[in-house]
Amino acid sequence: MALLRVEDVQTGYGEMQVLRGVSLTVAQDEIVSIVGPNGAGKSTVMKLVFGLLKPWEGRVTFDGRDISGMAPEKLVRLGLSYVPQVDNVFPTLTVEENLEMGGFTRTGSLQEHKERVYELFPRLAERRRQRAGKMSGGERQMVAMGRALMLDPKLLMLDEPSAGLAPLLVDMIFEKVVDINKAGVAVLMVEQNAKKSLQLADRGYVLATGQNQVDGKGSELLSDPEVARLYLGG
């Protein structure tokens, strides 16, 4: 059964419609990647799922529950986590404090969860007292992902996790995404870097002009010459 289901949604900002009928599903332990050209509405899909936008038409369900336009603080409790593309850390807080903020809704000790994140990103363990604002782009992305993992989400949503990172770091981040997924967390991500993300994704959606154009297994999409020509820039 699908964990997340977006059903024929239309939405936008103010008067401007961005999504004109988008549908997608994410199953329990899948990695799903949304790719497509700039301005296709990829980030809008993320904001929609995470309650930052309300659907004009259609609906979003999570675990069988209607979550259309539900406030982010409630979604977090249901098991959704979201890493925005930019401004995704608290710059004046230390790494450790950033993680603690990720676990804000949890009442008990966070020690165990912090340790798990440090295990995943040993680099962060070394720098736990460092202010996040003073760190490099790759380290910030780790902090952001670590923060989002603090509540044991069922679904982790990543908005362009590789944006602005050096190639080496991109590979590292994608490896971590796979590791996270192996630990039993479904992943929905939006990526500019279509080839790499489709390689590791179980399934992919190609979004253009606010609509799904094609979907299928990641590897199939990659090898489809039509998709490559039209949407992935050859």
Next chain:
Amino acid sequence: MTPVVLAKSVLLGVPLWLFVSSLLTFKPAWLKHLVSIAAGVAVALAMVTLIPTGILSYMTTFILMASIYGVLSLGLNVQWGYTGLFNIGIAAFFAIGAFTSALVTTVKPTGFNASFTQQAFGLGLPFWVGLLAAGLMAGVLAWLIGKPTLRLRDDYLAIATIGIAELVRLVFQNERWLANGPQPLRGIPQPASCLAGNGCSWLPGFVNDFFAPLTPRDYPFVYVAIVALVLYVVYRVLERAIRSPWGRVLRAVREEEASAAMNGKDVAAFRMQSFVVGAVIMGIGGALYAHYVVAIDYGHFDPLYGTFLIWVMLMLGGSGNNRGAILGAFVVWGIWSGTSFVVDLLRPTLAAISPDLPSRGPYIRFFLISLLMLFIVLYRPMGILREEKVVSLDRDLA
């Protein structure tokens, strides 16, 4: 119809004429004014004959004070309504205008009187010079304070203007040599007071004869005509300005539409122009006030009367709308005066609660005005009159 009724009606006819003419829209202008003068004097005649003298002079001073506040409110409208500048120190420009005009028009006392009233200088110049000097000084002050703060975020400008208002007030409170320190600066001349006295040498004889029945007690009738004229001129000039290319740019600056069309330097220049123009108008308002109350001291320019009340007026009337600014001044001044009646009526009740309370009546009015402001902000943020849709070429093209 006695001569005194005629004289009063002609003077009271001036604000009414200007009011009517600003409501009428038809052309040609001479016909419009002919109609409104006729209507204004007719209404004035009816008022003067029908309304008992006491109430009539109360109404006259009401129109007078509301018009002075109308000028101040128009000044704020230039800054906030049209350009979005956050001036919470209106009192500074109000006070500078009032004291400047006072110093320019009074004569420095000599001999025995000098020990009672100290002032830096007294030029003894005519009223209109005082008015211009008041505007000029307020403009200079605005330029000085705007220079470091206008390029910063709105909140900084707000706190800086609060600061400048406090500083101006402190100076006029503590510097005896400048304008008689904590004591009031007295003897500010009332313009054309001769009209309600022994006649003016600079006017032709028949005019003096016509107004001869007026006594000094009738002076508010003279001054209301002057204030109304000033208010009208300011209003017309602003209406012209706001429809000019300059006005369009100001609105663009406020809407932050400007960034694409012009560079930051120009934006800063336009913000400064609007800040200075608004301050000049506030300065003129201050001068009008000083020449009415005759004696001024720092206490007149408390942030409550000097700033807050004017904001309530503009917000209630409708910012971005000159008519709204004036309407707000009249309505809020009406509420302010009305609450004075209410507090007077409640005097026995208040005295029964505590013997101290009746003397604290004004503060009950302050409290009500504060509640009014909260009410406006929460429930009527657009004011009574919404901002006019001014035809703007820029926006149509965009």
Next chain:
Amino acid sequence: MRLRPGERFQRVIGSPIAMYVVLGLVLVALVIAAQVKGLSGNLLFSLFVRGVLLGGTLALGAVGVTLVFAVLKMANFAHGDLMTLGAYLGLIVVALLPKGAPLAPFSFGYEFLVAFLLVVPLVGLVAFGLDRVAFRPLRARRAQPIMFAMAALGLAFGIRSLVYIFWGADFTFYYSGRARPAVELFAGVRVRPDQLFILGLAVVLIVGVYLLLERTKIGKAMRATADNPDLARVSGIDTGRVILWTWLIGGGLAAAGGMLYGLDVQLRPEMGWWLLLPLFASVILGTIGNAYGAMAGAFVIGIVWQMSSAFINPAYGHGIAFLVMVLVLLVRPEGLFGKRR
């Protein structure tokens, strides 16, 4: 990147180090001016000590202003009047309680301490209540900053009018007519024991705020919300609770500052309004939104304020604070601890 000489000059004066140099020069200038005027170093040092004492009280108010700014992104022009409210509510409690003997060497009795403990949380709640009534609806409809400013002014003048109505326009004291002798602290510096108590209590409260912000979950959440409100929501931080605590702390500290200022100087209906400028000067000097910066700024402002009174009419005290603020705005508007944008 090549810089024009003017820009380079701007950079240099805009750096934090230059700012400290400027502040240092101001102090040196004060000392030199004192030499020229023939004032004793002793007097100057006394004024310095008094400036530190005043700084402690200012810091309590400034922290609230800066926290509210950080979390809610609004300049609370009613903060000074929350101080006034605290001071006068304290007066009610002191007047209601049966009078005890002064707790020697201090001039106040147990009543003041009881009042302090009651009023601080009370004003915190009042501040939160006022937020509910006046500011929350504005946030809900995403009103322009001017609406927040006007609502705050409405509250400020409303509070002040109530104080006028209940107590009149005259100044008053917690203990009218009680002598408040000064004792020699050291080297001819004379202070009243009360003032030492005030500074001590202020420091305790400041340390408390520090611990709260650094060690507690809600304190960290406040800092997180100040950093990035959207991310805070996305992380599941309960912003309602953060706002509640921001007002409880801000309002409570304002009341504490007001009561201590009232104990040190006097109670006046206008006291809070007059303190508003020094408060904002401290906040801007220490970088808006930075709680520790605001505290540091408060001490600087307090010291400059007091020391300036050796040269000019002390009535201009808060005017001096304003001038320091304008200087900061000219040279480095983002304050001592801010990043250049």
